[in-house]
Amino acid sequence: MSTTKELNRLQSQSNEDGKTLSLFKSTQNVVHEALDKLGYSDEMFELLKEPLRMLTVRIPVRMDNGKVEIFTGYRAQHNDAVGPTKGGVRFHPDVNEEEVKALSLWMSLKCGIANLPYGGGKGGIICEPRNMSFRELEGLSRGYVRAISQVVGPTKDIPAPDVFTNSQIMAWMMDEYSRIREFDSPGFITGKPLALGGSQGRESATARGVTICIEEAAKKKGLKLKGARVIIQGFGNAGSFLAKFMHDAGAKIVGISDAYGALYDKEGLDITHLLSKRDSYGTVTKLYKNTITNEALLKSDCDILVPAAISNQITLENAHEIKAKIVVEAANGPTTLEATKILTDRDIFLVPDVLASSGGVTVSYFEWVQNNQGYYWTEEDIDNKLRTIMENSFENIYHASQLYQVDMRLAAYITGVRRMAEASRFRGWI
Numbered sequence: 001m002s003t004t005k006e007l008n009r010l011q012s013q014s015n016e017d018g019k020t021l022s023l024f025k026s027t028q029n030v031v032h033e034a035l036d037k038l039g040y041s042d043e044m045f046e047l048l049k050e051p052l053r054m055l056t057v058r059i060p061v062r063m064d065n066g067k068v069e070i071f072t073g074y075r076a077q078h079n080d081a082v083g084p085t086k087g088g089v090r091f092h093p094d095v096n097e098e099e100v101k102a103l104s105l106w107m108s109l110k111c112g113i114a115n116l117p118y119g120g121g122k123g124g125i126i127c128e129p130r131n132m133s134f135r136e137l138e139g140l141s142r143g144y145v146r147a148i149s150q151v152v153g154p155t156k157d158i159p160a161p162d163v164f165t166n167s168q169i170m171a172w173m174m175d176e177y178s179r180i181r182e183f184d185s186p187g188f189i190t191g192k193p194l195a196l197g198g199s200q201g202r203e204s205a206t207a208r209g210v211t212i213c214i215e216e217a218a219k220k221k222g223l224k225l226k227g228a229r230v231i232i233q234g235f236g237n238a239g240s241f242l243a244k245f246m247h248d249a250g251a252k253i254v255g256i257s258d259a260y261g262a263l264y265d266k267e268g269l270d271i272t273h274l275l276s277k278r279d280s281y282g283t284v285t286k287l288y289k290n291t292i293t294n295e296a297l298l299k300s301d302c303d304i305l306v307p308a309a310i311s312n313q314i315t316l317e318n319a320h321e322i323k324a325k326i327v328v329e330a331a332n333g334p335t336t337l338e339a340t341k342i343l344t345d346r347d348i349f350l351v352p353d354v355l356a357s358s359g360g361v362t363v364s365y366f367e368w369v370q371n372n373q374g375y376y377w378t379e380e381d382i383d384n385k386l387r388t389i390m391e392n393s394f395e396n397i398y399h400a401s402q403l404y405q406v407d408m409r410l411a412a413y414i415t416g417v418r419r420m421a422e423a424s425r426f427r428g429w430i
């Protein structure tokens with residue numbers, strides 16, 4: 001099966017201008033293609049190409065030096081036709097309006113793929129949390145909630161952790177929201193500590209979901225997981241839990257990496273040892289001399305390759321040299337559209353990001369359900385429910401790829417956008 005002609009056209013259009021499409025533009029283009037395949041008019045694309053709401057806020061925080069600093073934050077609500085919007089809040093110096101919008105659209109797709117009763121949302125604050133004290137971070141988190149409190153809530157828009165935000169920050173945000181509303185509101189936010197209504201299995205949910213996708217893709221390719229050679233780029237939250245789960249499943253982890261370099265051993269790495277040595281930022285290769293580069297790692301021999309670090313890693317430059325039979329995108333946007341076509345034409349099975357990393361938002365949904373009903377599930381319950389949803393999502397997308405004769409990425413977008421478009425139509429918006 002080959003990638004659609006339309007995707008080729010879109011990509012070559014961008015190349016004629018000598019520009020590479022931004023992640024947001026290429027996401028919008030694939031959404032457009034997906035809506036075309038489903039027979040929707042351009043009006044539907046006009047509705048879904050941008051968030052319905054985008055709030056910009058200014059947050060004053062008194063810093064430890066006594067001065068007040070004003071931070072800029074955003075909250076995007078992509079589409080609430082299906083239900084409340086849902087998505088993380090990131091604290092990072094590179095946060096910007098376009099990125100927040102793009103990520104809210106991705107969240108809509110992920111929720112659509114997992115068939116959750118949500119639309120996508122996303123938030124961010126421009127800041128450098130690594131240089132801020134605990135007290136300053138608390139002030140910023142509470143200030144953000146005060147600034148967005150009118151547009152969020154357990155049945156409106158439900159935030160969660162993302163880059164450089166964690167369960168402590170979720171706890172402060174939940175506390176601030178509960179004070180404003182004057183009742184305890186655990187369902188306002190997910191990714192909370194267990195003591196405050198967090199869910200079992202939330203921390204490892206993304207990696208669990210990626211593992212299930214790897215199992216399903218291996219079945220399609222007739223590959224046994226036991227003894228399969230796996231390379232994982234990135235050894236952070238997603239990559240490290242995944243390395244453990246793959247190791248437990250009997251796979252041989254032949255390569256891992258972090259921002260500083262990569263380790264490769266065709267006989268298999270000692271994953272238990274590496275996991276015990278990694279720091280909280282997902283760094284471990286600094287401890288070794290015989291490292292290779294991340295570029296070399298991606299082209300190394302393996303059966304399964306999992307980019308679990310940053311975007312734009314498999315491109316026109318290296319897609320011809322990828323040796324894996326299966327590529328599973330744990331990271332957001334690690335493969336360009338051009339590279340997607342090359343991998344698909346080379347019969348490499350690609351599991352796209354919007355499917356592979358949807359385990360996180362799925363367990364966030366379970367946390368919200370548990371908060372709303374006040375009854376809490378065991379880790380085993382969570383794992384079983386997650387497995388059912390991930391397997392169904394995978395099968396729906398595989399089926400769409402066969403039905404429409406398109407690659408797995410476009411099939412995922414078709415599956416992800418369908419319910420949102422239908423709900424918008426039934427509401428009479430289009």
Ligand SMILES: NC(=O)c1ccc[n+]([C@@H]2O[C@H](COP(=O)([O-])OP(=O)(O)OC[C@H]3O[C@@H](n4cnc5c(N)ncnc54)[C@H](O)[C@@H]3O)[C@@H](O)[C@H]2O)c1
Pocket residue numbers: 206233234235236237238239257258259260281282283294308309310311330331332357360
């Ligand atoms: N953690 C989740 O729940 C989750 C959910 C959905 C998507 N994702 C995506 O998965 C990816 C990883 O997320 P995470 O939570 O594990 O992040 P993390 O910050 O915990 O870890 C990132 C890892 O990537 C490495 N890295 C950073 N820059 C690199 C570079 N230039 N080359 C190679 N490695 C580099 C870091 O050293 C670290 O090992 C991101 O794209 C994220 O958006 C994560």
